[in-house]
Amino acid sequence: MAKKDNIRNFCIIAHIDHGKSTLADRIIEHTGQVAQRDMEDQLLDSMDIEKERGITIKLTPVRMLYKAQDGKEYIFNLIDTPGHVDFTYEVSRSLRACEGAVLIVDSSQGVEAQTLANVYLALDNDLEILPVLNKIDLPSARPDEVAKEVEDVIGLDCSEAPRISAKNNINIEQVLESIVKNVPAPENLDDKPLKALIFDSYYDNFKGVICFVRVMEGTIKAGTTIKTFMSSKTFDVVEVGTFDPHLQPKAELTSGEVGYVTASIKSIQDISVGDTITDLNNPTQVALPGYKKVAPVVFSGVFPVDGSKFNDLKEALLKLKLNDAALTFDADNSIALGFGFRCGFLGLLHMEIIQERLEREFDLEIVTTAPSVAYKVYKTDGNIIEVDNPSRLPDTATIAKMEEPIIKASIYTPPQYIGPIMDLCQEKRGMYLDMVYLDTNRVTLTYNLPLNEIIFDFFDGLKSRTKGYASFDYELIGYHESQLVKLDMMLNGEVCDALSLIVHKDKAYERGRAIAEKLKQVIPRQMFEIPIQASIGGKVIARETVKALRKDVLAKCYGGDITRKKKLLEKQKEGKKKMRKLGSVEIPSEAFTSILKIDSE
Amino acid sequence: MAGIYIHIPFCKQKCTYCDFASYPNQMAKAELYFGCLYKEIKAKKDLLKGKKIDTIYFGGGTPSYVDAKYILGAVRQIKNYYNVAENAEITLEVNPGTIDRQKLEIYKLAGINRYSVGLQTYNDSLLKRLNRIHTAQDYLDCMELLKGYNTSVDIMIGLMDQTVEEVKKSIDFALKGDVNHISVYALKAEDGTPIYTQYLNAELPDSDEVAEMYDFTVNYLAEKGYYRYEVSNFAKAGFESRHNLNYWKRGEYLGFGLGASSFCLERRFTNTEKIDEYINAILKNYSAEIFSEKIEGQEQKFEFVMLNLRTNKGVVFSEYFNAFNSHFKQDFKDKLPYVLEYMEETEESIKIKDEYLYVQNQIIIQLMD
Numbered sequence: 006m007a008k009k010d011n012i013r014n015f016c017i018i019a020h021i022d023h024g025k026s027t028l029a030d031r032i033i034e035h036t037g038q039v040a041q042r043d044m045e046d047q048l049l050d051s052m053d054i055e056k057e058r059g060i061t062i063k064l065t066p067v068r069m070l071y072k073a074q075d076g077k078e079y080i081f082n083l084i085d086t087p088g089h090v091d092f093t094y095e096v097s098r099s100l101r102a103c104e105g106a107v108l109i110v111d112s113s114q115g116v117e118a119q120t121l122a123n124v125y126l127a128l129d130n131d132l133e134i135l136p137v138l139n140k141i142d143l144p145s146a147r148p149d150e151v152a153k154e155v156e157d158v159i160g161l162d163c164s165e166a167p168r169i170s171a172k173n174n175i176n177i178e179q180v181l182e183s184i185v186k187n188v189p190a191p192e193n194l195d196d197k198p199l200k201a202l203i204f205d206s207y208y209d210n211f212k213g214v215i216c217f218v219r220v221m222e223g224t225i226k227a228g229t230t231i232k233t234f235m236s237s238k239t240f241d242v243v244e245v246g247t248f249d250p251h252l253q254p255k256a257e258l259t260s261g262e263v264g265y266v267t268a269s270i271k272s273i274q275d276i277s278v279g280d281t282i283t284d285l286n287n288p289t290q291v292a293l294p295g296y297k298k299v300a301p302v303v304f305s306g307v308f309p310v311d312g313s314k315f316n317d318l319k320e321a322l323l324k325l326k327l328n329d330a331a332l333t334f335d336a337d338n339s340i341a342l343g344f345g346f347r348c349g350f351l352g353l354l355h356m357e358i359i360q361e362r363l364e365r366e367f368d369l370e371i372v373t374t375a376p377s378v379a380y381k382v383y384k385t386d387g388n389i390i391e392v393d394n395p396s397r398l399p400d401t402a403t404i405a406k407m408e409e410p411i412i413k414a415s416i417y418t419p420p421q422y423i424g425p426i427m428d429l430c431q432e433k434r435g436m437y438l439d440m441v442y443l444d445t446n447r448v449t450l451t452y453n454l455p456l457n458e459i460i461f462d463f464f465d466g467l468k469s470r471t472k473g474y475a476s477f478d479y480e481l482i483g484y485h486e487s488q489l490v491k492l493d494m495m496l497n498g499e500v501c502d503a504l505s506l507i508v509h510k511d512k513a514y515e516r517g518r519a520i521a522e523k524l525k526q527v528i529p530r531q532m533f534e535i536p537i538q539a540s541i542g543g544k545v546i547a548r549e550t551v552k553a554l555r556k557d558v559l560a561k562c563y564g565g566d567i568t569r570k571k572k573l574l575e576k577q578k579e580g581k582k583k584m585r586k587l588g589s590v591e592i593p594s595e596a597f598t599s600i601l602k603i604d605s606e
Numbered sequence: 607m608a609g610i611y612i613h614i615p616f617c618k619q620k621c622t623y624c625d626f627a628s629y630p631n632q633m634a635k636a637e638l639y640f641g642c643l644y645k646e647i648k649a650k651k652d653l654l655k656g657k658k659i660d661t662i663y664f665g666g667g668t669p670s671y672v673d674a675k676y677i678l679g680a681v682r683q684i685k686n687y688y689n690v691a692e693n694a695e696i697t698l699e700v701n702p703g704t705i706d707r708q709k710l711e712i713y714k715l716a717g718i719n720r721y722s723v724g725l726q727t728y729n730d731s732l733l734k735r736l737n738r739i740h741t742a743q744d745y746l747d748c749m750e751l752l753k754g755y756n757t758s759v760d761i762m763i764g765l766m767d768q769t770v771e772e773v774k775k776s777i778d779f780a781l782k783g784d785v786n787h788i789s790v791y792a793l794k795a796e797d798g799t800p801i802y803t804q805y806l807n808a809e810l811p812d813s814d815e816v817a818e819m820y821d822f823t824v825n826y827l828a829e830k831g832y833y834r835y836e837v838s839n840f841a842k843a844g845f846e847s848r849h850n851l852n853y854w855k856r857g858e859y860l861g862f863g864l865g866a867s868s869f870c871l872e873r874r875f876t877n878t879e880k881i882d883e884y885i886n887a888i889l890k891n892y893s894a895e896i897f898s899e900k901i902e903g904q905e906q907k908f909e910f911v912m913l914n915l916r917t918n919k920g921v922v923f924s925e926y927f928n929a930f931n932s933h934f935k936q937d938f939k940d941k942l943p944y945v946l947e948y949m950e951e952t953e954e955s956i957k958i959k960d961e962y963l964y965v966q967n968q969i970i971i972q973l974m975d
Contacts, residue, residue: 531968532948532962532965532968552814554965554968555813555814555817555818555964555965556792556813556814556816556817556820556964556965557964557965557966557967557968558837558963558964558965558966558967559967560791560792560794560837560838560964565611565853565859565861565866565867565868565869566867566876567853567867567869567874567909567913568867568874568876568897568899570912571909571912574912574967574970574971574974575974577967577971578971578974581971
């Protein structure tokens with residue numbers, strides 16, 4: 006079959022921090038696509054949060070022209086991918102638009118948890134994988150050993166793997182040539198009816214929804230009436246184009262090409278990522294296999310600090326949802342926090358990022374509650390319900406049993422940290438499964454762990470106990486029955502619903518005491534004494550007291566400077582406005598999140 | 607009723623907690639400064655036109671540190687351009703160790719009839735640590751000189767290593783003088799002052815300890831015949847400071863000199879704290895104001911409430927009505943329910959209950975918009 010010989014669609018996959026974005030920048034630079042002066046630090050990481058955290062969250066495609074050593078010019082479509090375990094789903098989306106993947110391995114670190122996870126994803130999608138050993142200029146680099154590790158652990162031939170330094174611009178040309186040589190060209194299926202995959206989208210105020218597409222078969226251009234398979238909607242295409250890297254209109258996109266489509270799509274719900282587009286007048290019969298619907302695993306309440314901003318929060322979530330199929334949200338209300346949303350996330354990082362984006366991109370002040378997982382509750386009447394909000398747990402008398410989600414965790418570590426990691430997993434109610442030496446320097450530990458322990462402070466614990474050397478990947482494997490209880494926090498005798506947690510009964514006492522202590526620190530003293538109690542089923546297991554305030558007065562003589570006095574009061578008032586009220590008790594927003602940051606040690 | 611405040615920004619040395627406009631080693635500028643001060647007094651004469659001035663207050667810095675002729679000059683200048691009541695209260699802040707009979711004669715000539723003496727503490731080593739210039743003995747000498755005059759004394763609580771027992775000793779010591787009025791201020795460590803470091807190092811008593819000292823003070827002074835008429839001010843009946851009360855009643859006043867604040871014709875304004883900037887402005891016939899704000903509508907009412915609630919009389923309904931031609935309870939009906947349990951109400955007035963006066967911010971901010 007004919008190929009589009011001049012096109013290479015590929016992505017770069019790597020464990021976090023192995024240099025993915027840096028290599029992407031180098032490739033862009035080498036193809037001369039973007040003038041040096043236009044290059045921001047790392048072009049593809051365009052969100053502020055991504056830049057600050059040095060991580061990639063969003064996919065961002067770039068189209069480049071590369072003049073290869075064979076004298077021919079090639080079109081490179083690079084689709085960047087996120088590196089964090091929370092975003093495995095997004096990686097798999099971009100993989101579907103490619104024929105090949107450049108696998109970066111840090112030649113001082115070796116194979117890490119997400120290296121492997123991403124390789125498996127790429128293999129699942131039948132991609133050609135090109136290993137590249139990065140950071141060879143580091144004094145601690147050991148490319149020969151790491152090459153062998155990649156061959157042994159992953160089974161990829163590394164004999165021709167480029168050895169590069171993306172940071173210092175060493176051997177980047179080899180990567181480009183390897184892409185030309187090894188990434189398969191897409192097939193030429195221009196004659197077939199249109200079949201294109203929407204692999205991402207975002208909302209633009211002027212153009213409406215912008216769909217990122219990979220055309221698999223056929224041709225799409227302005228004026229084409231398109232139909233989506235899943236949502237069964239039709240639109241007239243207004244513009245098609247490529248990412249150069251900014252939107253560059255083109256006459257048409259044909260099979261094998263990566264680009265964007267706009268069609269005056271006003272509602273962000275009209276398009277779902279993973280859907281297939283076809284031509285209404287000449288439709289393809291079979292849609293591309295849809296994405297596996299991704300299910301959130303971590304849930305938390307998100308409430309506006311200012312209750313009147315509920316609708317703004319809703320709008321913001323809708324906008325974020327457009328680019329983030331994994332985000333779910335439903336209206337929720339709480340006695341302490343008023344009206345807000347119960348949101349579902351892929352993991353803790355995803356949760357943090359969404360919260361941060363709400364605050365920064367949408368300028369919203371929000372309060373979030375402690376994250377929870379979804380529990381299966383078997384009721385005595387035979388019904389089974391899922392509960393992801395502890396305050397919605399039914400009366401214990403009506404519960405026959407409960408199950409909690411379990412993950413299978415793979416932890417990659419140098420051997421000296423095996424002991425501390427096993428201790429940590431033990432504390433987190435883990436069940437040991439396996440331990441495998443990858444080589445003398447690296448071990449994989451496999452554990453089954455309850456997800457609700459992971460979302461508490463597992464990451465921090467793992468990092469601190471292994472000096473950051475261990476990496477971690479996990480997959481949800483199912484539900485196990487567990488002795489779970491609902492831990493309530495009472496303030497001045499009233500249960501604060503937004504502070505309730507579902508915990509294992511063996512952990513309840515310790516957790517209750519720790520939270521009570523923490524709340525004592527964050528709740529400011531008020532006009533009266535406030536008892537803080539942790540209770541299970543009405544039985545108090547821990548108690549602290551916030552003493553009544555004794556001095557809160559502008560007692561200094563400012564003479565006639567009343568303005569200064571007023572300003573101090575206004576500032577105090579501002580702080581008070583941000584407090585939530587439970588009965589007569591004022592609770593600062595941070596009280597709801599601070600209970601996450603309790604050091605379990 | 608209106609007041610005048612005169613700021614004297616000179617002192618021998620700066621106390622470690624002081625963040626007022628006051629400068630040691632600037633005495634060379636005194637002549638120039640007072641020249642400007644007199645000019646400013648004259649320039650603003652129309653602001654209080656037709657109003658009776660019944661209190662003048664010299665604050666600082668250390669007003670008693672400068673040549674007494676300047677004080678005399680200032681009072682004369684005020685009397686030249688303002689309508690000063692016959693029986694006006696004219697107060698001078700005095701630091702022990704800075705006055706003598708000669709000065710007192712001139713002050714008498716000026717019409718000073720009330721002295722506010724800064725003792726702060728009886729404890730000599732503490733005085734030294736605060737970089738005060740006087741000793742406890744200086745205070746006794748000073749009070750000896752002031753015998754027969756209407757005097758007030760300032761003491762501080764919340765100082766380094768202070769205990770309730772120490773506060774009691776300070777009060778006892780202060781009362782060795784013939785004192786009609788006592789101001790008790792809790793130390794507030796302001797950023798930028800030397801004492802702020804001690805505050806950051808938690809070397810100062812915490813707020814509970816200060817509250818303890820305060821509660822003791824209130825009770826102890828009551829036993830001694832001094833009742834609390836405002837958060838920090840205690841007096842024998844009839845000796846309340848009119849100048850202070852004018853602030854708390856939201857009366858008008860003009861402040862002259864460095865950093866001085868004024869409230870007049872519903873405008874609050876404040877002068878610069880930089881001495882050269884002040885002198886330059888006045889010499890060029892510019893205003894020395896660096897801040898000015900018009901107070902309007904609900905803000906006026908809030909100010910009235912916030913200020914009056916500092917006093918033991920609280921908000922007197924008739925006074926409120928006279929000021930705004932509306933009813934307090936009506937104007938604050940949405941906010942009052944949240945604070946009523948901390949208030950004491952009669953037919954005529956409403957005040958903060960004694961036991962809550964020291965946590966009054968919590969109440970006052972509830973009454974804010």
